[in-house]
Amino acid sequence: MIAIGHECNAQRAPRALRLCRARALRYIFGIMFDPRPLLSLSHASKSYGGSPALIDAALDLLPGEVHALMGENGAGKSTLIRILAGVVAPDHAEIAVGGAPVVFHSAADAFAHGLRFIHQELNIVPGLSVAENIFLSQPYPRRAGALVDWARLNAAAREALAALHIEHIDPRGKIARLNTGDQMLVKIAGAFAGSLQNGGETGLSAKGGANLFVMDEPTAALTGAEADRLFAVIARLKARGCAILYVTHRLDEVFAIADRVTVMRDGRVVAVKPIRQTDSADLIRLMTGREISGVYPPRASPLSSAPLLRVHDLRTAHLAGAAFDLRAGEILGVAGLTGSGRSELLRALVGADRLTGGEIRLSESAALGSAGSKSGDLHITAASRWDPTAAWRSGIAYVPEERRTQGLILSRMIRDNVTLPHLGALSGGGVTLRRGREEAAAARLGEKVRLKARDPRQTTRQLSGGNQQKVLFARALAGEARVLLLDEPTRGVDVGAKYDIYAVIRDLSARGVGVVLASSDLAELVGMCDRVLILRDRRLSALLDTAGLTQDALLTACYGPGESS
Amino acid sequence: MNIRVLSPSGSAARAALGRLRTFGTLIGFLVVVAFFWINLPTTFMTLPNWLNISQQVSMLAVIAFTMTIVMVMGDFDLSVGSMASLAGIAAALIFRDGGAVASGVLIALLIGLVGGAINGFLVSAIGILPFVATLGTLTMFSGAAFVLSGGETIFGRDIPAEFSSFARGGIPLGTVGERALVLPNLSLVALAVLLVVYLLLEQTTLGRRLYAIGGNAEAARLGGVRVRLLRQIAFMLTGVGAALGGLMYASRVASANPTQGGGLMLDAIAAVFLGMTLSEEGEPHVLGTLVGVLILGVLDNGLTQMRVDSYVREILIGAIIVAAVTMSSLEKRKR
Numbered sequence: 001m002i003a004i005g006h007e008c009n010a011q012r013a014p015r016a017l018r019l020c021r022a023r024a025l026r027y028i029f030g031i032m033f034d035p036r037p038l039l040s041l042s043h044a045s046k047s048y049g050g051s052p053a054l055i056d057a058a059l060d061l062l063p064g065e066v067h068a069l070m071g072e073n074g075a076g077k078s079t080l081i082r083i084l085a086g087v088v089a090p091d092h093a094e095i096a097v098g099g100a101p102v103v104f105h106s107a108a109d110a111f112a113h114g115l116r117f118i119h120q121e122l123n124i125v126p127g128l129s130v131a132e133n134i135f136l137s138q139p140y141p142r143r144a145g146a147l148v149d150w151a152r153l154n155a156a157a158r159e160a161l162a163a164l165h166i167e168h169i170d171p172r173g174k175i176a177r178l179n180t181g182d183q184m185l186v187k188i189a190g191a192f193a194g195s196l197q198n199g200g201e202t203g204l205s206a207k208g209g210a211n212l213f214v215m216d217e218p219t220a221a222l223t224g225a226e227a228d229r230l231f232a233v234i235a236r237l238k239a240r241g242c243a244i245l246y247v248t249h250r251l252d253e254v255f256a257i258a259d260r261v262t263v264m265r266d267g268r269v270v271a272v273k274p275i276r277q278t279d280s281a282d283l284i285r286l287m288t289g290r291e292i293s294g295v296y297p298p299r300a301s302p303l304s305s306a307p308l309l310r311v312h313d314l315r316t317a318h319l320a321g322a323a324f325d326l327r328a329g330e331i332l333g334v335a336g337l338t339g340s341g342r343s344e345l346l347r348a349l350v351g352a353d354r355l356t357g358g359e360i361r362l363s364e365s366a367a368l369g370s371a372g373s374k375s376g377d378l379h380i381t382a383a384s385r386w387d388p389t390a391a392w393r394s395g396i397a398y399v400p401e402e403r404r405t406q407g408l409i410l411s412r413m414i415r416d417n418v419t420l421p422h423l424g425a426l427s428g429g430g431v432t433l434r435r436g437r438e439e440a441a442a443a444r445l446g447e448k449v450r451l452k453a454r455d456p457r458q459t460t461r462q463l464s465g466g467n468q469q470k471v472l473f474a475r476a477l478a479g480e481a482r483v484l485l486l487d488e489p490t491r492g493v494d495v496g497a498k499y500d501i502y503a504v505i506r507d508l509s510a511r512g513v514g515v516v517l518a519s520s521d522l523a524e525l526v527g528m529c530d531r532v533l534i535l536r537d538r539r540l541s542a543l544l545d546t547a548g549l550t551q552d553a554l555l556t557a558c559y560g561p562g563e564s565s
Numbered sequence: 566m567n568i569r570v571l572s573p574s575g576s577a578a579r580a581a582l583g584r585l586r587t588f589g590t591l592i593g594f595l596v597v598v599a600f601f602w603i604n605l606p607t608t609f610m611t612l613p614n615w616l617n618i619s620q621q622v623s624m625l626a627v628i629a630f631t632m633t634i635v636m637v638m639g640d641f642d643l644s645v646g647s648m649a650s651l652a653g654i655a656a657a658l659i660f661r662d663g664g665a666v667a668s669g670v671l672i673a674l675l676i677g678l679v680g681g682a683i684n685g686f687l688v689s690a691i692g693i694l695p696f697v698a699t700l701g702t703l704t705m706f707s708g709a710a711f712v713l714s715g716g717e718t719i720f721g722r723d724i725p726a727e728f729s730s731f732a733r734g735g736i737p738l739g740t741v742g743e744r745a746l747v748l749p750n751l752s753l754v755a756l757a758v759l760l761v762v763y764l765l766l767e768q769t770t771l772g773r774r775l776y777a778i779g780g781n782a783e784a785a786r787l788g789g790v791r792v793r794l795l796r797q798i799a800f801m802l803t804g805v806g807a808a809l810g811g812l813m814y815a816s817r818v819a820s821a822n823p824t825q826g827g828g829l830m831l832d833a834i835a836a837v838f839l840g841m842t843l844s845e846e847g848e849p850h851v852l853g854t855l856v857g858v859l860i861l862g863v864l865d866n867g868l869t870q871m872r873v874d875s876y877v878r879e880i881l882i883g884a885i886i887v888a889a890v891t892m893s894s895l896e897k898r899k900r
Binding site for chain 1: 767768769770771772773774776777780781783784785786787788789790791845846847848
């Protein structure tokens with residue numbers, strides 16, 4: 001992401017120019033009027049069971065600024081936000097809104113003082129309509145005293161959506177029918193509702209006073225176009241003098257929209273800087289406390305030519321054909337827009353979706369265990385019994401897209417999660433548990449992926465997102481896999497953990513493991529992969545060499561030759 | 566208990582309170598025991614009474630222990646009670662027709678295995694919710710027990726002494742005054758089932774995988790666990806456990822009746838739920854189930870001795886289950 005920072009800016013030049021102008025204006029204003037902060041937090045501290053999560057933190061939000069809040073997982077960002085939201089009681093904190101000291105006892109207090117929150121997790125009620133979800137936290141407009149005025153509610157919801165230029169979502173439809181990205185847009189519209197239209201006659205006047213917005217990784221589930229819509233709304237809020245606290249792990253977003261940045265590490269605020277006075281390397285150093293030169297470690301050894309995996313016309317109910325070879329040690333990227341079949345290709349390879357056609361050949365040297373005991377290649381077709389159990393046994397390891405719902409068993413220990421696919425080999429005769437052996441393996445692999453945990457018996461739920469992802473990597477490494485399938489391996493993972501994960505991928509590749517890496521992060525694909533496979537409409541559309549490939553070219557290829565955006 | 570009032574005063578108090586809630590059910594059990602000890606000073610806290618309790622709960626214990634196997638996966642088996650009745654009827658019918666005790670017992674256990682296999686097939690292969698699938702088989706098994714027995718109780722000379730004397734027998738431990746102290750055979754069977762289920766769930770790969778399914782079935786499948794197969798096996802084991810419980814019951818009362826197992830299902834689920842309140846993540850554990858079974862058994866025994874009306878007894882037992890589960894839900898919501 002660092003190496004391509006310039007390209008990103010170039011791509012967004014018109015907006016950057018607009019932002020520059022706005023910034024200059026505000027700078028002059030600032031000197032003339034010295035704007036008082038809309039919100040200031042100081043001396044904020046909070047400990048959980050004796051271990052400090054936040055130590056004497058401070059934060060100022062000025063009118064008309066986008067303020068980025070950065071830090072690794074566990075740096076204290078969430079605690080700080082929860083204090084602002086009134087859902088966590090600080091051990092000590094001084095909060096002032098518009099210069100007047102306040103105390104937030106509950107979420108309602110924060111709401112009453114004009115704060116609005118967009119949380120990373122979707123808090124939706126699936127059974128209710130889009131309009132009902134948008135106005136969930138407010139009283140619905142009434143008619144005849146007791147009846148809900150649905151017409152006004154739906155009109156207000158349509159207006160709230162229109163403010164974000166969202167026309168394709170029907171406010172009367174059930175929110176459960178929308179895809180994740182659209183659901184996120186609805187939640188965002190809900191947070192903004194009433195703050196964008198100028199005196200629009202919605203009848204929902206209760207929400208006029210919002211001028212402080214806190215967004216916790218709002219773009220995590222959004223596509224590029226959806227994220228751009230959000231950024232446009234943020235720009236309008238800024239122009240109206242609102243302040244936005246924006247939490248993200250994505251450096252390119254910070255440089256695109258933020259005016260100032262506060263960096264946290266180990267519960268403390270380590271820096272507050274105008275965005276002009278910093279750069280990617282500086283922010284990473286502040287967040288991690290260590291020098292990381294180049295996020296993407298370079299390939300150390302030349303690629304072998306031995307094919308490991310040959311895939312021919314692979315089909316499932318969700319995949320309409322893909323063919324490629326994977327060489328030993330190769331990192332093959334899988335790119336495509338949302339819904340293009342990225343995850344589905346990996347699911348087909350690991351046997352999570354039933355094959356309906358085509359074949360997979362795993363070369364003899366790659367096939368281990370029971371499947372490889374007979375000589376010759378492992379040959380899988382629609383007629384074969386091919387499921388995740390067979391895949392793991394054949395030396396194919398898999399890190400799924402959603403670590404919480406598809407990857408981890410959060411209620412169980414790290415040890416149980418790491419050894420789950422390998423229990424047969426780590427147990428006595430495949431039957432009796434050998435906990436000592438399992439824990440030794442989990443500890444050894446945990447160290448390899450730089451997992452931060454007390455011990456292998458810690459419950460996985462207690463780990464931060466980045467460390468949870470590392471547990472899945474430790475699992476994938478445990479069985480001496482020859483093929484590694486990675487679906488969005490660094491989504492929602494902080495910079496330090498990201499770097500650790502890239503280093504592990506490189507290391508595996510150097511030892512001859514073939515890696516298939518599906519990602520929506522174009523920089524990651526260009527930085528890590530040898531070749532990138534482009535999927536469009538659930539089928540293979542192109543196979544590009546990454547030598548000399550730019551993110552723009554990759555994005556264009558994803559949209560297809562006919563409709564370059 | 567008002568947690569809010571107590572908690573903000575220092576982290577040490579809070580930690581102690583947290584531990585109290587994890588072990589709350591255990592402490593509750595000890596309070597119940599102490600209560601009966603005080604109110605029944607001469608009869609309750611005696612070895613003969615505890616041996617008696619162990620026999621009284623043994624059928625429930627066997628069914629609850631094996632029920633724990635499916636509940637570890639997050640599933641239920643509502644059909645265990647009617648399976649217990651059906652197994653008892655099946656064995657009694659074989660005895661009546663002159664079959665050997667061994668063959669009657671084996672066929673009854675086999676019926677349990679097949680019944681469990683039907684449950685497993687409906688849940689894992691067809692994909693019906695366990696609640697619905699086993700509600701259906703509950704009715705089927707119950708109906709089958711009525712059809713086979715003609716709705717009548719099989720007792721008296723039809724039940725061989727060899728079968729009914731098993732429940733009366735046991736290992737002699739000595740004598741107290743005139744009476745011989747005996748560790749009942751039924752209690753020994755329950756202990757053996759406890760040991761087997763404990764080893765299965767806690768010491769084998771099968772148990773680990775069942776816990777994984779209960780934690781997150783999709784993640785378990787993508788992690789290489791054969792979810793369907795294991796679900797099938799788990800339901801079969803629960804079915805066998807239900808049949809065994811039914812046989813023990815028939816042996817104890819020396820008769821078989823198409824409704825006699827009916828009450829065991831709810832008590833078994835209640836025992837597992839009580840046990841779940843003991844684990845930090847709220848997972849079922851067979852030793853927790855043992856505590857749950859003992860709570861139900863001790864309450865029943867003590868209240869009967871205090872001549873509390875049996876309907877009042879039911880209200881009390883229900884209230885204790887609700888209280889225990891409420892405590893553990895409140896604890897979970899705090900996290």
